[in-house]
Amino acid sequence: MKEFLQINPADTVAVALRALPGIPAGHKFALRDIAEGEDVIKYGYPIGHATRAIAKGELVDHHNIATNLSGTLDYSEIRLDSSPATERAGEESSAFWGFLRPDGQVGIRNDIWVIPTVGCVNGICRQIVERAKQGIVSGKNADVDFAYFPHNYGCSQLGDDHENTRKILRDMVLHPNAGGVLVVGLGCENNQPREFERLLGDYDRSRIRFLVSQEVEGDEVEVGAAIVRELYEQALSDSRVCVPISYLRVGLKCGGSDGFSGITANPLLGAFTDWLCMEQGGTAVLTEVPEMFGAETILMRRAVSAEVLQQTKDLINDFKEYFLSHGQPVGENPSPGNKAGGISTLEEKALGCTQKAGSAPVVGVLEYGEQLGPRASGLHLLSAPGNDLVASTALAAAGCQIVLFTTGRGTPFSTFVPTLKVSTNSDLACRKPQWIDFDAGVLLDDVAMDELLQRFIAYVIDVISGREHTTAERHGNAEFAIFKTGVTL
Secondary structure (H helix, E strand, O other), X not given: OOOEEOOOOOOOEEEEOOOEOOEOOOXXXXXXXXXXXXXXXXXXXEEEEEOOOEOOOOEEOOOOEEOOOOOXXXXXXXXXXXXXXXXXXXOOOOEEEEEEOOOOOEEOOOXXXXXXXXXXXXXXXXXXXXXXXXXXXXXXXXXXXXXXXXXXOOOOEOHHHHHHHHHHXXXXXXXXXXXXXEEEEOOOOOOOHHHHHHHOXXXXXXXXXXXXXXXXXXXXXXXXXXXXXXXXXHXXXXXXXXXXXXXXXXXXXXXXXXXXOOOOHHHHHHHHHHHHHHHOOOEEEEOOHHHHOOOHHHHHXXXXXXXXXXXXXXXXXXXXXXXXXXXXXXXXXXXXXXXXXXXXXXXXXXXXXXXXXXXXXEEEEEOOOOOOOOOOOEEEEEOOOOOHHHHHHHHHHOOXXXXXXXXXXXXXOOOOOOEEEEEOXXXXXXXXXXXXXXXXXXXXXXXXXXXXXXXXXXXXXXXHOOOOOOHHHHOOOOOOOOOOOOOEO
């Protein structure tokens, strides 16, 4: 194994692949003397500037480097790539086994979900699931499970917050991973069940049912449990069918990142994204907009049109304005864990983060809570913050059946769709096998990217076909979070 890696010939820092004297593994050190105020180069781009003179061989971290980010930019100098990456034919089209829904979507799970319109009925939803399961023979069908999703919202909200709640709940109710959904309301909330029902459009009334607790005569839990049992019995008749991999929509996310994220796991997801979008006609969605700051021009140049370029500019500047409107700096992002793992500035984090998008052209930009169109394919950008649970929820709500999540520090969570964890280093995979599904750290042991990509493709297909389940699924981890920006009444 090499001792260090210079990622780009233009870089003025290298990454220690194992602990060196004074340099922890995953951290940077100077390849030459760097003057105070001079840009520090990694991945071939500036990741900030030196706050003091840095000697050759010295550790470069948040104590001697600072961000160059400040406010919004007009990006008028950005030009579309004159030779963008194009679709390339794969040797053969891949397929997986999924649940084909009446609306043409494909689910990778067939679970029964109980979703509250308002936080006041969280406890009722829990009781409904518990009581429904009491009347069902255990193990009758391993492909059908139960989940309820408590949240704090649905009332005492105004404006964008109220609409965000409605949109995310709508997206969950209509998600193809659910074999059946019971929507439980209270009756007096702002998110009125009847109004919310209209938001669903022409939905499948055999698969989606409603219960308004204040309108139920008698025990609403028993009534709800009876509905859930009906949905379960109906879901038992659903069968997986073989469908092209072009039906797959993956969300791309990283969290608990470290200095290896941009070297191993994120490039692996980038290779997967290119394979899925440019060879198989599938869809990938990249979010964490604040973690694009500093690398956004790379994505802008890959826009397929002037319209998508403008949408990408607006995506970035609108999020910067969100930070500035709250009096917060746009570049204050790396967490204590990020810094301890070797990431010093937001630019450095972004240049590693955006590698999950590979080299595919950017074909569309989605607003928060917006769903992918029925014929969408290719790489899309999605408006959402960097917070792991909020961003992963937004990816699932957009229509992604699975979230591919890279991590260097480790995290056990999952959103409401399977969340597959890819470790950036093998030490994490060994220490936390109950969190990690796939180890990309072997790339540091000279395993070839092409070889690991084929292993990863095979593993993902096993997961989406139901032959494997993620560690988070096996531990019953399934949560969601809604982006809140305004006041609470």
